[in-house]
Amino acid sequence: MTKPVFSLDGRSLITPQSVSDHLFPRNGAQIADLVQTAAAEFAIIINVATQRLSSNQNRADAVKWLITQLHEVRLKYGPAVWQELAPMIRSHSSAEILQQCPFTKWSFDKPRGYSGDATLIDFIYRHPAISEELAKTTPLGRDIFEYTINAPGPVAVRERRNILADFVDDTATRVGPDTEILAIAAGHLREAEMSKALLEHRLKRWVALDQDPISIGTIATQYRKTCVEPIDGSVRGLLAKRQQIGQFDLIYAAGLYDYLSEKVAIRLTQVCIEMLKPGGTFLFANFSDEMADDGYMESYMNWELLQRSEADMWRIANSTARADTVDASVWYGHNRNIIYTTIEKKS
Numbered sequence: 001m002t003k004p005v006f007s008l009d010g011r012s013l014i015t016p017q018s019v020s021d022h023l024f025p026r027n028g029a030q031i032a033d034l035v036q037t038a039a040a041e042f043a044i045i046i047n048v049a050t051q052r053l054s055s056n057q058n059r060a061d062a063v064k065w066l067i068t069q070l071h072e073v074r075l076k077y078g079p080a081v082w083q084e085l086a087p088m089i090r091s092h093s094s095a096e097i098l099q100q101c102p103f104t105k106w107s108f109d110k111p112r113g114y115s116g117d118a119t120l121i122d123f124i125y126r127h128p129a130i131s132e133e134l135a136k137t138t139p140l141g142r143d144i145f146e147y148t149i150n151a152p153g154p155v156a157v158r159e160r161r162n163i164l165a166d167f168v169d170d171t172a173t174r175v176g177p178d179t180e181i182l183a184i185a186a187g188h189l190r191e192a193e194m195s196k197a198l199l200e201h202r203l204k205r206w207v208a209l210d211q212d213p214i215s216i217g218t219i220a221t222q223y224r225k226t227c228v229e230p231i232d233g234s235v236r237g238l239l240a241k242r243q244q245i246g247q248f249d250l251i252y253a254a255g256l257y258d259y260l261s262e263k264v265a266i267r268l269t270q271v272c273i274e275m276l277k278p279g280g281t282f283l284f285a286n287f288s289d290e291m292a293d294d295g296y297m298e299s300y301m302n303w304e305l306l307q308r309s310e311a312d313m314w315r316i317a318n319s320t321a322r323a324d325t326v327d328a329s330v331w332y333g334h335n336r337n338i339i340y341t342t343i344e345k346k347s
């Protein structure tokens with residue numbers, strides 16, 4: 001098991017302060033100057049993008065170009081400047097165009113009161129549940145949506161869903177009919193629609209925990225009469241050990257660690273390892289610091305995520321290593337926009 005040394009890349013918003021201080025100016029006047037320069041650069045970019053979008057030809061390409069440009073600007077000017085620029089972009093008149101995309105608008109409006117709710121992810125899955133929202137979309141919004149949900153981040157999220165279903169199915173094959181699974185921050189548990197083990201009744205129980213009662217209600221309706229057990233619960237409850245839900249062969253969290261500070265991520269990982277049966281696996285996923293859609297997401301979508309590097313993932317895995325854990329690995333999905341950690345407990 002090779003453990004990479006901490007990489008001083010300075011590329012992400014969660015890079016330690018010491019690194020970004022070194023690479024980017026902290027002085028207020030310098031930052032203000034740079035914000036002006038970055039705003040001027042954005043003005044040129046958005047001018048070109050809106051012309052291309054209004055031309056009615058190859059709008060998906062125009063959105064792709066805009067997303068790439070915003071990523072580059074974010075990277076080039078660094079966190080302090082980007083934090084000033086992102087709200088300016090959000091309140092720019094172009095937001096009215098981009099937010100015709102139902103996925104972008106849902107994220108910006110936050111109908112559930114927080115970022116990254118399960119319905120937002122349903123847009124990425126193109127789940128039938130969002131067909132009513134899609135039906136209300138303008139032709140321009142639909143064209144923009146065709147690219148936004150096929151950008152590298154959403155592609156990685158769809159792959160993540162397949163990976164989760166495969167882990168569940170592999171666990172069922174390994175363990176047999178006593179298989180117990182726990183999904184933390186389950187959302188709508190859409191990976192269950194792809195699980196052969198669930199379809200073939202090869203699981204004892206699949207506990208789906210989420211803090212949003214509407215998501216829990218959706219799971220309860222869709223999976224009544226199955227072994228899926230929806231639980232209205234939170235990370236806080238798990239950490240406080242208020243939820244006594246037993247021991248599991250597989251525990252996973254996807255779309256959650258992206259919002260957790262390192263301290264909470266480490267604590268949650270420790271608690272999850274305690275809840276594993278011998279031979280069990282804990283998996284958590286995080287958007288990686290190589291993700292390409294961050295500028296668009298943080299500006300027009302007002303969707304901020306904590307991106308993590310390989311070294312960040314290892315730090316969490318290493319600080320939770322115990323005498324009864326045998327192995328940890330950190331690996332990327334196909335397009336490297338999502339990074340995964342798996343930790344196994346001794347049999």
Ligand SMILES: C[S@@+](CC[C@H](N)C(=O)[O-])C[C@H]1O[C@@H](n2cnc3c(N)ncnc32)[C@H](O)[C@@H]1O
Nearest residue numbers: 116118121185186187210211212234235254255
């Ligand atoms: C991005 S969605 C991910 C859904 C699903 N895991 C997936 O991969 O499609 C994030 C989910 O995390 C849940 N969540 C966020 N913070 C949470 C917390 N502190 N405790 C429990 N659930 C939480 C939200 O309610 C939401 O359903």
